[in-house]
Amino acid sequence: MKLKIAYWVLTGLFGVMMLASGGMYLSGAPQPVEGFRHLGYPDYFRTLLGIAKLLGAVALLVPVVPRTLREWAYAGFAITLVSASVSHYASGDPTGQVVTPLVILGVLLTSHQLWHRVSQGAAEPQAAARPAMG
Numbered sequence: 001m002k003l004k005i006a007y008w009v010l011t012g013l014f015g016v017m018m019l020a021s022g023g024m025y026l027s028g029a030p031q032p033v034e035g036f037r038h039l040g041y042p043d044y045f046r047t048l049l050g051i052a053k054l055l056g057a058v059a060l061l062v063p064v065v066p067r068t069l070r071e072w073a074y075a076g077f078a079i080t081l082v083s084a085s086v087s088h089y090a091s092g093d094p095t096g097q098v099v100t101p102l103v104i105l106g107v108l109l110t111s112h113q114l115w116h117r118v119s120q121g122a123a124e125p126q127a128a129a130r131p132a133m134g
Contacts, residue, residue: 003114003117003118003121004118006114007111007114007115007117007118010107010110010111010114011060011061011111011114011115012061013107014057014060014077014104014107014108014111015057015060015061016057017104018053018054018056018057018060018077019053019054019057021050021053022049022050022051022052022053022054022057023050023054024050025046025047025049025050025053026047026050026051026054032046033046038091039087039088039091040087040091041087049080052076052080053080055073056073056076056077057073059072059073060073060074060077060111067119070115074108074111074112074115077108078105078108078109081101081102081104081105081108082101082102082105084101085098085099085100085101085102085105088101
């Protein structure tokens with residue numbers, strides 16, 4: 001039960017961050033528009049990434065999403081966060097902006113590991129309750 005709570009807390013936190021980020025990208029607010037311009041990306045990439053973040057967050061937050069789709073969402077977010085860190089580094093941004101995506105990646109990877117442990121436990125609910133033979 002503790003693993004399941006930890007999983008949902010981390011996944012919920014990550015999902016809310018990605019929903020907020022994706023929504024901000026799509027809003028056309030000056031800060032993300034200027035941020036993408038600073039990194040050298042075209043404006044359509046901001047829109048594409050905003051949509052992808054919203055869809056990926058839904059894939060992680062909705063419990064009935066097929067396993068393969070959830071894995072792709074985790075992979076997509078991992079690639080996005082590593083790419084964000086590299087982009088900030090290549091643009092000469094301060095260390096905090098380079099490291100922040102990697103910290104968020106740590107939350108994502110922890111969520112992924114907990115998801116595997118929780119879903120494995122759900123698949124074998126009686127394994128711990130069986131008496132040892134011998």
